[in-house]
Amino acid sequence: xxxxxxxxxxxxxxxxxxxxxHNYPETTYLVENSPSSSDVFFTFPGSxxxxxxxxxxxxxxxxxxxxxxxxxxxxxxVATSLRSxxxxxxxxxxxxxxxRLELIxxxxxxxxxxxxxxxxxxxxxxxxxxxxxxxxxxxxxxxxEKYTKPEITRMSPLCxxxxxxxxxxxxxxxALRRENWSHYFIHFVMRYDIVPRILLAPLSSMERELEQILxxxxxxxxxxxxxxxxEASQFYQTVMRNASALTSHxxxxxxxxxxxxxxxxxxFIELSPYxxxxxxxxxxxxxxxxxxxxxxxxxxxLFYSSQLCSENELEEVAERSLNNHFDYQxxxxxxxxxxxVVHLDHLEGLPLSSNGATxxxxxxSMALNxxxxxxxxxxxxxxxxxxxxxxxxxxxxxxxxxxDIEAGLAMLEDYKSKCAVCQVGYYDAFRSSKDEDDFKANVxxxxxxxxxxxxxxxxxxxxxxxxxxxxxxxxxxxxxYRRIVxxxxxxNYYRHAKNEDTGPYMDxxxxxxxxxxxxxxxxxxxxxxxxxxxxxxxxxxEELLLHRSTRPGAFEEIRxxxxxxxxxxxxxxxxxxxxxxxxxxxxxxxKLWKSLPQQHKSVSxxxxxxxx
Numbered sequence: 001x002x003x004x005x006x007x008x009x010x011x012x013x014x015x016x017x018x019x020x021x022h023n024y025p026e027t028t029y030l031v032e033n034s035p036s037s038s039d040v041f042f043t044f045p046g047s048x049x050x051x052x053x054x055x056x057x058x059x060x061x062x063x064x065x066x067x068x069x070x071x072x073x074x075x076x077x078v079a080t081s082l083r084s085x086x087x088x089x090x091x092x093x094x095x096x097x098x099x100r101l102e103l104i105x106x107x108x109x110x111x112x113x114x115x116x117x118x119x120x121x122x123x124x125x126x127x128x129x130x131x132x133x134x135x136x137x138x139x140x141x142x143x144x145e146k147y148t149k150p151e152i153t154r155m156s157p158l159c160x161x162x163x164x165x166x167x168x169x170x171x172x173x174x175a176l177r178r179e180n181w182s183h184y185f186i187h188f189v190m191r192y193d194i195v196p197r198i199l200l201a202p203l204s205s206m207e208r209e210l211e212q213i214l215x216x217x218x219x220x221x222x223x224x225x226x227x228x229x230x231e232a233s234q235f236y237q238t239v240m241r242n243a244s245a246l247t248s249h250x251x252x253x254x255x256x257x258x259x260x261x262x263x264x265x266x267x268f269i270e271l272s273p274y275x276x277x278x279x280x281x282x283x284x285x286x287x288x289x290x291x292x293x294x295x296x297x298x299x300x301x302l303f304y305s306s307q308l309c310s311e312n313e314l315e316e317v318a319e320r321s322l323n324n325h326f327d328y329q330x331x332x333x334x335x336x337x338x339x340x341v342v343h344l345d346h347l348e349g350l351p352l353s354s355n356g357a358t359x360x361x362x363x364x365s366m367a368l369n370x371x372x373x374x375x376x377x378x379x380x381x382x383x384x385x386x387x388x389x390x391x392x393x394x395x396x397x398x399x400x401x402x403x404d405i406e407a408g409l410a411m412l413e414d415y416k417s418k419c420a421v422c423q424v425g426y427y428d429a430f431r432s433s434k435d436e437d438d439f440k441a442n443v444x445x446x447x448x449x450x451x452x453x454x455x456x457x458x459x460x461x462x463x464x465x466x467x468x469x470x471x472x473x474x475x476x477x478x479x480x481y482r483r484i485v486x487x488x489x490x491x492n493y494y495r496h497a498k499n500e501d502t503g504p505y506m507d508x509x510x511x512x513x514x515x516x517x518x519x520x521x522x523x524x525x526x527x528x529x530x531x532x533x534x535x536x537x538x539x540x541x542e543e544l545l546l547h548r549s550t551r552p553g554a555f556e557e558i559r560x561x562x563x564x565x566x567x568x569x570x571x572x573x574x575x576x577x578x579x580x581x582x583x584x585x586x587x588x589x590x591k592l593w594k595s596l597p598q599q600h601k602s603v604s605x606x607x608x609x610x611x612x
Contacts, residue, residue, distance in 0.1 A: 003339065003341060004281065004289065004291065004336075004339075004341055005183070005186055005279055005281075005291065006158065006160070006186060008336045008337075009034075009036070009037070010037075010039060010125065010158070010160070011160065011186075011188075011332060011336060012332065012333065012336065013032075013034060013039070013041060013125075014041060014043075014125055014127040014160040014162075015127075015129075015160075015162055015188075015328055015329050015332055016329065017030060017032050017041050017043045017127060018043050018127045018128050018129040018132065018133070018160075018161075018162055019129055019162075019326075019328070019329055020043075021043045021044060021045045021046070021128070021129070021132060022045060022046055022129070022221040024045055025045045026045075027045055028044070028045075028103075028104045028107065028108040028110070029042055029043065029044050029104055029108060029110050030042070030043050030044075031113055033122075037123070038120075038121070038122050038123055039122065039123045039124075039125055040117045040122040040123070040124055040125070041125045041127055042110065042113070042114070042124065042125070042126050042127070042136075042139070043126070043127045043128050043132060043136065044100075044104065044128050044132040044135045044136065044139075045132060046128070046129060046130040046131045046132040046221065047096075047100065047131045047132075048131075048214040048215065048217060048218035048221075049214065050203075050207065050210055050211050050214060051096065052096045052097070052100060052131065053094075053096050053097075053131065053165070053198070053199070053210070053214075054096065054203040054207075054210075055095040055096045055099070056095065057202065057203055057204060058202035058203060058204060058270045059094075059199060059202055059203070059270075059272055059273060059274065060094055060095055060096055060199075060203065061092045061093065061094060061095065061169070061273050061274075062092065062093065062095040062098070063090045063091070063092055064080060064082050064083075064090050064091050064092075064093055065090050066095075067093070067098055067102070068102050069098070069101065069102055069105070069138075069142050069145075070082055070141065070142065070145055077528035077529050077530075077531075078526050078527065078528055078529070079522070079523065079529050080145060081144075081145060081175050081178075081179050081523075082141070082145075082168075082171070082172055082175050083171065083175060084171050084174060084175070085178075085459075085469055085516065085519050085520055085523050086456065086459040086460040086469075086516055087460060088515075088519060089171060090171070091168055091169060091171040091172040091175060092168060092169040092171065092172070092273050093138065093167060093168040093169075093172060094134060094165075094166075094167050094168065094199065094274070097131065097134040097135055097138060097167055098138055100135050101135050101138045101139055101142065104135070104139075105142070110139075114143065114147075118147060121155060122155070123155055123157075123158065124143065124155070124157040124158070125157070125158045125159075125160060126139045126140045126143070126157060126158070126159045126160075127159070127160045127161065127162075128161055128162075128164065129161070129162045129163055129164075129328065130162075130163050130164065130165075130195055130217070130221075130325065131164070131165060131195075132164075133161030133162060133163065133164025133165070133187070134161075134164050134165050134166075134167040136159055136160075136161055136164070137159055137161065137164065137167050137168075137185065137277070137278075138167060139159075140157050140158075140159035140184060140185065141176075141181075143157050144156075144157065144179070144181055144184075149526070156184055157184060158184055158186070159184055159185045159186065159278070160186050160187075160188075161185075161186070161187045161188065162187075162188045162328040163188070163189065163190065163193045163195045163196060163324075163325050163328060164187055164195070164196060165195055165196055165198050165199045165274075166196065166199050166200070166272075166274035166275065166276060167274070167277075168274065168275070168277065169273040169274060169275055170273075170275045170295075172275070172277055173275055173276065173277035173278075173295045174462065174466050175466075176277050176278070177465075177466035177467065178466040178467065178469050178470050179470065180467065180470060182277065182278050182279070182293075183278075183279065184278070185277060185278025185279065186278060186279050186281065187276075187278055187279065187280050187281065188280075188281045188283060188328060188332065189280055189281070189282050189283065189302070190282075190283045190285065190324035190325070190327055190328065190331065191282060191283060191284055191285050191305050191306060191324065191371060191372075192285070192306050192317060192320045192321045192324045193321060193324040193325045193327075194213075194235070194236060194239060194306075194321035194322065194324075194325065195217070195325050196302060197239050197240070197243055197302055197303075197306070198210070198239060199272060199274045200239060200242055200243040200246055200272045200274065200302070200303075201238055201239045201241075201242035201243070201272070202242065202270040202272070204270075205238050205242060205270075206235060206238045206239065209231055209234055209235040209238065210235070212231045212235075213231065213232065213235050213322070216231075216232075216322065217322065217325060220322070220323075220325075220326055221326065230315075232315075232318040232319055232321065232322055233314050233315050233318040235318070236314070236317065236318035236321050237314070237318075240303070240306065240307075242270075242272070243302065243303040244303060245269055245271065246271050246272050246299075246303075247299060247300050247302075247303040247304075247380070249271060250296065250299055250300070251300065251380045251383060254296055254380065254383035254384055254386075254387055255383045275295055275299060276295045276298035276299055276302070277295060279291060279292070279293050280292045280293075280298045280301070282301060282305060282371060283328075283331050283332070283335065284367065284370035284371055285324075285331070285370075286370055287335065287338060287340050287370075288335075288340050288341070288342060288366075288367050288370050289335055289340065289341045289342070290341075290342050290343075290344060290367045290370075290371060291341060291342070291343045291344065292343075292344045293345070294344075294347060294384050294385065294388060296383075296384035296387065296388075297344065297347055297380075297381050297384040297385070300377060300380040300381055300384065301371065301373075301377075301381070304371075304372070304373055304374065304376075304377035304380070305371040305372060305373065305377075306321065307372060307374070307377075309372070342363055342364055342366075342367040344364065344367075344381070346385065347381050347382060347384050347385025347386075347388070348382055348385035348386045348388075348389050349361070349382075349385070350364065350368065350378050350381055350382055350385070351364070351365045351368070351378070352375050352378050352379065352382075353375060353378075354369060388465075390463070391463060391464055391465045392465060394458060394463050394464050395464050395465055395468055398455055398458070398464065398468075401451055402473075402477065404447075404451065405448060405451060405452075405477060405481065406477070408444050408447060408448045409448070409480055409481060409484055409485075411440075411441075411444050412426075412441060412444055412445070412484050412485065412488075413484060415437055415440075415441045416484070416579075416581070418437065419581075420579075420581045420584065422586075423584050423585045423586050424584060424586035424587070425581040425582065425584045425586065425587045425588075426441075426487070426488075426581070427487045427488075427490075427491055427538050427582075427587070427588065428491075428586055428587055428588055430442070430487075430488050430491045430492070431491035431492075431494065431495050431588070432495075433495065441488065442488075442492075445485055445488050445489070445492075448481065448485055449485075449511075449513070452478075452481060452513045452517075453511075453513055455513075456512055456513045456516050456517075459516070460512075460516075469520065470524070472524070475520055475521055475524045478517040478520055478521070479517065479520075479521045479532075481517065482514055482517045482518060482521075482535040483534065483535045483577065483578075486514050486535035486536060487535065487537075487538045489511065489514070490505055490536065490538040490539045490542065491538065493505050493509050493539075494542045499542070499546075504539065504543050505536070505539040505542070505543075506536060506539050506540070506543075510536065510539070514535060514536070518532050518533065518535070532577075533568075534568075534572040534577040534578050537565075537568075537569065537572070537578060537582075538588070538589075540561075540565050541565075541588055541589050541592055542588070544558055544561065544562060544565070544592055545588060545591070545592050545595075548592065548595045548596075552595075555596070555597055555600070559600065562596065562600065563604070566604050566605055566606050567605055569582070569589075569606065570605050570606060583609055583610050590610055593606070593610050594610075
């Protein structure tokens with residue numbers, strides 16, 4: 001029998017303390033140690049103010065570069081993990097929930113409590129119900145960014161939410177999966193609970209109703225017997241109408257529909273940026289718990305699982321959508337004992353109807369029925385599964401090209417060694433391109449360019465699994481490629497005087513494949529942004545040579561640039577990132593060095609490396 005991603009005791013305790021927090025609205029957070037384990041639970045009170053959900057139109061979202069917690073360049077200039085490496089694009093998060101966490105950290109002892117739990121080697125569990133779940137999600141990411149380092153092994157946190165609204169966009173989920181953090185997040189959602197769907201609608205479509213609904217939910221949090229109102233029907237219809245537009249657009253993208261009308265429609269319909277992240281556990285309401293890890297599938301389920309069977313059900317379902325928001329504790333108390341759990345893992349093979357179920361997937365088919373999924377809904381889930389399957393297939397295809405890449409790099413490294421024997425260096429030999437070996441090296445350069453352009457384009461279009469970018473062997477291969485091949489691209493650029501039309505290589509001429517693979521290494525090793533630019537060293541040399549030839553008496557204009565380049569070159573040589581063939585007699589760098597004023601050379605960190 002399938003099991004849940006974490007233990008029954010942790011779930012029940014997390015739910016209990018999360019619901020209890022509503023009784024302490026003036027408290028910034030609650031902390032509780034488990035008496036029977038090493039777990040320590042942190043939770044937060046929910047907020048029922050529209051201003052805490054939507055700080056701006058249309059969806060209250062901001063980029064993480066406007067966060068004090070998760071800056072794009074943190075300590076030592078290291079970029080946040082919450083970004084796309086390929087596109088160098090930051091994640092979008094809900095500003096209201098983020099600001100609440102910032103205030104909590106600034107005005108409470110939460111950070112010191114967390115650090116004490118780390119010191120005591122406790123399992124930290126962040127939890128929350130309703131909007132407090134969104135704060136718990138961001139608190140968990142704050143913990144992972146601040147306390148998770150490659151060189152330090154410590155117990156990872158857990159995040160368990162109940163009826164939480166969505167908190168961030170696709171890039172946020174992409175980053176969590178790339179960092180292998182996604183499995184730390186477990187979200188429980190009742191089938192009809194409206195709160196996890198609220199941020200799928202823009203504020204402009206429901207501002208008046210949202211104020212009333214949040215007021216009502218606040219009353220129900222404090223007084224569970226509080227009745228609902230007729231406004232629930234209008235609110236439910238508004239949220240689900242917007243959810244329908246979003247999920248339909250997302251489903252068309254999943255199915256590869258390239259109709260330009262889709263993008264035209266999306267340009268004037270406000271579509272929510274928010275997307276699911278982590279593992280979702282849907283409570284069907286009649287005994288089953290359905291576990292889903294595919295974020296695209298979760299988005300579709302948030303819409304299709306709460307559909308009406310007929311218009312006559314509107315008032316009943318709308319009222320249930322509010323009542324369900326406070327049913328987690330009672331529902332889970334009963335269902336966890338039964339452990340009737342179904343995992344929707346192989347989405348591409350889901351039965352399209354009860355009649356299509358086989359002996360192997362009868363339990364899955366029954367779970368889909370319990371969620372009220374139509375054939376259309378099941379097709380959308382299948383499409384999500386097919387996309388995931390295609391990403392894995394693309395990864396396997398790229399893996400098969402590793403041997404070709406390694407063979408090509410070996411050939412170019414051999415070429416580099418031969419050039420060094422002639423006291424020229426492979427950069428300058430390739431720049432002159434007088435021999436047959438230079439021609440062969442160019443052919444190999446172009447072959448490798450084709451392979452790496454394809455890989456980078458697939459990463460840019462998110463056509464490879466998120467985990468591909470965290471595979472050490474690919475990071476190392478990409479770095480090796482960049483260091484041996486980019487100097488040849490620079491040589492080719494200046495040999496054909498492309499700088500005269502386009503400008504300096506580093507301004508407009510540098511291909512995306514090198515920018516990406518540089519960011520890839522810097523991110524993997526948590527290096528300061530821009531610190532792994534050794535492969536573009538020759539482009540800086542070319543620009544300095546150009547300045548010396550056109551303005552020989554204006555050294556002061558480039559003195560600081562020269563000093564910086566010399567300092568970086570020494571670091572790169574000492575680190576083994578650039579070989580000492582840059583100091584060969586026929587090297588362009590040697591020519592540049594000899595043209596510099598003696599006074600400058602006498603105080604340079606490279607003094608003694610080159611015969612002046």
